[in-house]
Amino acid sequence: MTTVAIDAMGGDYGAKPIVDGLVMAMKQDKNFKAILIGNKTDLDFYIPKKFKDQIDLLHCDDVISMTDQATDALKRKESSAYLAIDLVKTGKADAYVSAGHSGASMSLATLRIGRIKGVSRPAIATIMPTVTGTSLVLDVGANVDCDANNLKEFAIMGQVYASEVLSIDQPLIGLLSNGEEPSKGNETTKEAFKLCEKIPNFIGNVEGNDIFNGSCDVVVCDGFVGNILLKTAEGVADTITTIIKQNLRRSLVSITGAVLMRKVFKKLKLKVDYAEYGGAPLLGVKAPVIIAHGKSNSKAIKNAIFQAIKASGSDLNNTIENRLNTYKD
Amino acid sequence: MTTVAIDAMGGDYGAKPIVDGLVMAMKQDKNFKAILIGNKTDLDFYIPKKFKDQIDLLHCDDVISMTDQATDALKRKESSAYLAIDLVKTGKADAYVSAGHSGASMSLATLRIGRIKGVSRPAIATIMPTVTGTSLVLDVGANVDCDANNLKEFAIMGQVYASEVLSIDQPLIGLLSNGEEPSKGNETTKEAFKLCEKIPNFIGNVEGNDIFNGSCDVVVCDGFVGNILLKTAEGVADTITTIIKQNLRRSLVSITGAVLMRKVFKKLKLKVDYAEYGGAPLLGVKAPVIIAHGKSNSKAIKNAIFQAIKASGSDLNNTIENRLNTYKD
Numbered sequence: 165m166t167t168v169a170i171d172a173m174g175g176d177y178g179a180k181p182i183v184d185g186l187v188m189a190m191k192q193d194k195n196f197k198a199i200l201i202g203n204k205t206d207l208d209f210y211i212p213k214k215f216k217d218q219i220d221l222l223h224c225d226d227v228i229s230m231t232d233q234a235t236d237a238l239k240r241k242e243s244s245a246y247l248a249i250d251l252v253k254t255g256k257a258d259a260y261v262s263a264g265h266s267g268a269s270m271s272l273a274t275l276r277i278g279r280i281k282g283v284s285r286p287a288i289a290t291i292m293p294t295v296t297g298t299s300l301v302l303d304v305g306a307n308v309d310c311d312a313n314n315l316k317e318f319a320i321m322g323q324v325y326a327s328e329v330l331s332i333d334q335p336l337i338g339l340l341s342n343g344e345e346p347s348k349g350n351e352t353t354k355e356a357f358k359l360c361e362k363i364p365n366f367i368g369n370v371e372g373n374d375i376f377n378g379s380c381d382v383v384v385c386d387g388f389v390g391n392i393l394l395k396t397a398e399g400v401a402d403t404i405t406t407i408i409k410q411n412l413r414r415s416l417v418s419i420t421g422a423v424l425m426r427k428v429f430k431k432l433k434l435k436v437d438y439a440e441y442g443g444a445p446l447l448g449v450k451a452p453v454i455i456a457h458g459k460s461n462s463k464a465i466k467n468a469i470f471q472a473i474k475a476s477g478s479d480l481n482n483t484i485e486n487r488l489n490t491y492k493d
Numbered sequence: 494m495t496t497v498a499i500d501a502m503g504g505d506y507g508a509k510p511i512v513d514g515l516v517m518a519m520k521q522d523k524n525f526k527a528i529l530i531g532n533k534t535d536l537d538f539y540i541p542k543k544f545k546d547q548i549d550l551l552h553c554d555d556v557i558s559m560t561d562q563a564t565d566a567l568k569r570k571e572s573s574a575y576l577a578i579d580l581v582k583t584g585k586a587d588a589y590v591s592a593g594h595s596g597a598s599m600s601l602a603t604l605r606i607g608r609i610k611g612v613s614r615p616a617i618a619t620i621m622p623t624v625t626g627t628s629l630v631l632d633v634g635a636n637v638d639c640d641a642n643n644l645k646e647f648a649i650m651g652q653v654y655a656s657e658v659l660s661i662d663q664p665l666i667g668l669l670s671n672g673e674e675p676s677k678g679n680e681t682t683k684e685a686f687k688l689c690e691k692i693p694n695f696i697g698n699v700e701g702n703d704i705f706n707g708s709c710d711v712v713v714c715d716g717f718v719g720n721i722l723l724k725t726a727e728g729v730a731d732t733i734t735t736i737i738k739q740n741l742r743r744s745l746v747s748i749t750g751a752v753l754m755r756k757v758f759k760k761l762k763l764k765v766d767y768a769e770y771g772g773a774p775l776l777g778v779k780a781p782v783i784i785a786h787g788k789s790n791s792k793a794i795k796n797a798i799f800q801a802i803k804a805s806g807s808d809l810n811n812t813i814e815n816r817l818n819t820y821k822d
Binding site: 396 | 622623624634637638669670671672677678679680682700701702703704705706714715716717718720721722723724725726727728729730731732733735736740741744746747749750751752753754755756
């Protein structure tokens, strides 16, 4: 039975949505254990009576806040993130979920849990909605300066995650570039293109719109580009929503229209809502680490927990190690 | 009176939308002249009788197609793009508009018309919709590998274009990065941050969502990132539209809702429709060069022509030269 260590203190809205998310997950699936790390009094207050027996609590008072430096995380040995990662390191838990400081989670996981053999740098992957399903984009923030070999490793790790955890059959990999032709790209991506050609189901260069049109399952880029494209996508979606709302307020007729369209908007929300996908896995470390959005609601936490459980039950890490070895230069 | 040289052959839909766009522009403003370069028989067929006297035609048979290499453009001396650029070079026209091969327009403009003194590399800028108005993003494709100094020059050129042509008072410049803090960025952008600090109204690092929320007027990035973010933004907008349409088909109630909301959708289209903004200026060359989308409709061409006219009547190039000199290292 999988045990998930959950940092209950890091999120922007405190412990409540974290506890609520865990309870939602437990209602849906009884086959896992959880250890919540945070202020015991708070946690105890939020956990419904009938779930108290199923959830272990580990008390701590310190939390690494969003304004702290990620590099400080290693010194803050009594923080919720440090303690939660250590439960995984010492084998008391199998996987880690946090909505806290993502840089801190990443540093702690990389340095305390350790990298899979053959991984130069772990990468944060994020699940994006497409017209037909989802795509996995990595790296989205962990590594701002990457070389071609880093990108090749991201391609392999992403493909393994897509097949082992997201259950995509034969996932197709695309290398994000400024055009589809092999001649397109900057110096690094052109070199990465050559390295990736060895990997099965590498479809070559893809463009920004291919993230959403279902033409590939795994999109590879460096963390600088990945972060910018994530924020750009959020920005466009927010702007469209704002423009719709601004104009709705001006007319009773269009408000009526919006009411009649509410099912469509609900469906739209479902598709573009990150909460559906839970969190972003940190790929390349020796145990499943899921980094949830700081603003995660309970549903996002529930889905992040299920991602952690699924990854823990899969052959993710061995497969990554083997593939990296097979396709090394 | 400004004379605009218009490449009538390069667009994806042939000469018709180009001629229609020019006629639309002439109906709105009689104070400019135009030379259309393309197949005389075709052009003559599309131009309404009452406009034939106001439009000069320059015949040619060759067109640089989208599948041609940009580097071939210099050898294709009888192509519509080459001839149109040469009209500007020889002073027979003041500005250039094309919906053809953007790389070819860029090469020809840079090498035949020449760069403004102090410009290392011209950049393509694009106008993006924001909640409150527009923002100018550059570079969006001309230069995939940039150094810090290139980015600084883009910042200056973009700021001058925003004030002189887009009539924005005291335009704010943001450097696109993976976080707002000065410590964020890749090696190149961190170095560029220091160089840009000298420029008035530089607000520091901005993120992908800041392109659309009105927090700055000019967003600076390299052409690799710029191309990816443009395509990502297009992808998100298209996906949202597709999801709405897919779900509309399923219910009469939501179709009724959509009909009632049509004014809202129309407003939305206006805001996100590139045709509203015309084309992308190539900044840093000695004459106004506007690169329109290959799929431009007549309205986009009309607006591209007006952009060219406005740039031609402004003090754009002198101001760019002076500012580059003021803020050089």
